[in-house]
Amino acid sequence: MGFSQALSGLNSAATNLDVVGNNIANSQTVGFKGASTQFADVYTGALAGQGVRVAAVLQDFSNGTLESTGRNLDLAINGGGFFRFQQGEEIVYSRNGQLSLTADGYLENAQGARLTGFPAGVGTGGQPETLQVPAGAMPAVATTAVQASFQMDATADAIDRGTTPFDATDGDTYSYANTGTAYDSLGVQHTMTTYFTKTADNTWEVRVAVDGSADTTTGELVFDGNGVLDDGASTFANYSFTPGGGADAMNFGIDFDGTTQFGNGFAMDTLTQNGSAAGSLVGISFDETGNIIGNYSNEKSQMLGTIALANFRNPEGLEMAGDNAWVETGTSGQPLLGLAGEGQFGGLESGTIEKSNVDLTSELVDLIVAQRNYQANTQTIKVQDEVLQSAVNLR
Known part of the structure; x- marks a missing residue:
């Protein structure tokens, strides 16, 4: 029985050495999860037991670094x-x-x-x-909406439209202008220019032109006495433009929400639009x-x-x-x-x-322990052999 016990110990220790060796070999393997050997004794009614067996090899799924x-x-x-x-x-x-x-x-x-x-x-x-x-x-997307907010200069002089008709080429016929970008259905970029003209206190005429077109769409921005935009009194129609080149007609509106009128000079706060060119x-x-x-x-x-x-x-x-x-x-x-x-x-x-969750230092210690376990079982076989040899030599 002693030989079978030692043999089971050798087999189990060898398996443990395999597991530890595999952990060490994969200590640099990305995403590797280490394993450990679980042992169980073998008992069949004998007083001393039948040895040991490997009950399971369990993996450690804790996170690595x-x-x-x-x-x-x-x-x-x-x-x-x-x-x-x-x-x-x-x-x-x-x-x-x-x-x-x-x-x-x-x-x-x-x-x-x-x-x-x-x-x-x-x-x-x-x-x-x-x-x-x-x-x-990514396909081109035509501009269908523009979001813009400006700061209008409350100290600007009013321009009388009755005596000074609008002329995009003459800066004296409007108070302030700003340019942005719009895209047609083919993703072609167009220059969108917005002209602001103060026509009376708290009242501004707004004109929009694309690519310098003489055709403009006119709206009106009205502010209250605190410089806040009065949405109910303000008007602005959708702008329509036919770009040519096979593209569909452009039709978009401009939302001036957030535009203010104070005595701080003209400034553009935001200008965004929802169109884009095609992209690779x-x-x-x-x-x-x-x-x-x-x-x-x-x-x-x-x-x-x-x-x-x-x-x-x-x-x-x-x-x-x-x-x-x-x-x-x-x-x-x-x-x-x-x-x-x-x-x-x-x-x-x-x-x-x-990284692997194997703790290399711990595994090296386990390797020494596993090696000593293997050596101890070989020593058991050696002692059993000596005992058997002594029995054979009896006369």
Whole structure:
């Protein structure tokens, strides 16, 4: 019985050495989770027992240290959850977010597994799919609304329209002018000029022209005695312009909310519009909730999809699949899908990787202990051999 006990100890110690050695070997593997060996005695009614066996090899899913890389496609989960990948026909889960963008726009890891997520704007209400960054350009958007706010100079002299007709080429026929940008349906940029003329106390005529057109649309801004715009008394019609070149006619209104009249001189506070030129994709970025943001040459951006994270009721039940990935099992339970930063899921960190959670110093100590355990069991075999040899030599 002594030989079988020692042999079981040797086998168990060898397994422990394998586990510790594997931890040490992967101490620099991104997203790796260390493991530990659990032992159990073997008892079948004998007084001394039958030895030892390996009861389980458990993985430690505690978080590793996050390290900044500065590489845009490196991702890490700051908290719970796993990245969900499709590798061939199999779904695997990993904490390694080192990604690359393929020629056809898929986000892949080093093993060719493709990152999965939800279509843009759908969230968890949709079905997860492999994420693909579209290569197409962002279409042009025609200007349909302009938001502007100005400071009108209350000390400016009034201009009598009866004696001084408006002339865009003559600065003496208006009080103040400012230019902005508008876009037609083909994304062609046009210069939008707004002319302000003080016609009476607290009353300003507004004219808008595009590309220096002689045709202008006229409105009126009326202020109260405190210099605040009176929306009810003010009027301004939509501006219409036919740009030519095959583009549709432009039609937009201007909202002057926030415009004031004080004795501080003329100034433009804000001027924004909702149109844009067409733009080519120049790069992608990720926010902390897992949204993939496409950045375009027209200085616009749009959401292209959302990374799906997964978690399990019992992560220790996951089965190792190699290449730093795991697959679900009946013990782990079914995956719970969600978005980064919500509930049990950690936030997403771009330009960051999660290092192995192996404590190298602790593992080296464990290695010494495991080695001594192995040597002790060999010593047991040696003693049993000596005892048996003594019995054989009896005369």
